[in-house]
Amino acid sequence: MRKTYRDRKINNKISQKFKEFQTRNGIKFNDEKLLMQAFTHSSYVNEHRKKPHEDNERLEFLGDAVLELSVSQYLFKKYPTMSEGELTKLRAAIVCEPSLVMFANEVKFGEVVLLGKGEEMTGGRTRPALLADAFEAFIGALYLDQGLETVISFLDKVVYLKVDSGAFSHVMDFKSQLQEYVQRDGPGTLEYKILQEEGPAHNRIFVSQVSINNEVLGEGAGRSKKEAEQHAAQMALGKLKEE
Structure with a gap:
């Protein structure tokens, strides 16, 4: 009984975190299981084998492709005089790990990612590779849940705004x-x-x-x-x- 109560309390805390995350970023997932999966690290799955959790690695694969397509489309339209080589260089700077970490920190992904105890204790919430992967996984989840237009609306506020403000002018x-x-x-x-x-x-x-x-x-x-x-x-x- 005590364990059931504790589990319920943990689940309510996780659910509340995801609700606050969505409210803060003006997003409402139709399928909240997708949102949870996007932030579920493999270390969390390994420690909760009795529950049907799925880690975010497959969503990361999809999100990587969606992010590259979305950023490519944005740059293609915004910079009509830019050569193919310059566009490729700029896109690479935007979707590289340090940039994805910057975007993830902007929307506080580290606060909602689900980690195993070991990963938590070794500073997983601030680990660059983990945050970059979570950002890509989130983009993949958002695409599956609401399509490309919603992804672009999110990127408008988090990514494209930084491009417009000159954050990547060093490669342009x-x-x-x-x-x-x-x-x-x-x-x-x-x-x-x-x-x-x-x-x-x-x-x-x-x-x-x-x-x-x-x-x-x-x-x-x-x-x-x-x-x-x-x-x-x-x-x-x-x-x-x-x-």
Whole structure:
């Protein structure tokens, strides 16, 4: 009797965690078993063999493919002048393990993942590979439960927002994109000029301006001249595409 009560208490606690997770992220699963499976690590299954738990490895396999497709579609539409090689490089940066861990931490996956006692005691909740796998598994579960559009809506808030804010600008060559874009309208030479340098030597900030035929296209700041020029080119591209 005591064991049954304890099990019920544990199950209620797990159920409450998943409800809070869904509320926090504006998601409601039709099949909550899928959500639970997405966060069930193999170590948890091994310690609860009497119950029909299934780990998240198969969902991780599916989620990996869904994530790659979704990110590819987003980048293809957002950056029409970007080459195949640049798109591949950027996608790789977005779906690599460190990025997936960043996304997983953003939505607090570590709080809801189900672990065995051994994995829990050795810091499983913060283990990068585990969090990255859980993120992919969750994407797979969400796809099965509600389809690609819901997955894209979730990625809009967690992943694409970071891309838009420049979190992956270090792997994007905006200067080449801008050069290609302006050459469509005829010959012209882009000119980059450093407008400002400020701050101590170890924490320098540069402000760059890009122009063509004396027409200013954009300005940007960065911790190096190269980074400032890339941000200026990014701003210029955004401005030109709005016109």
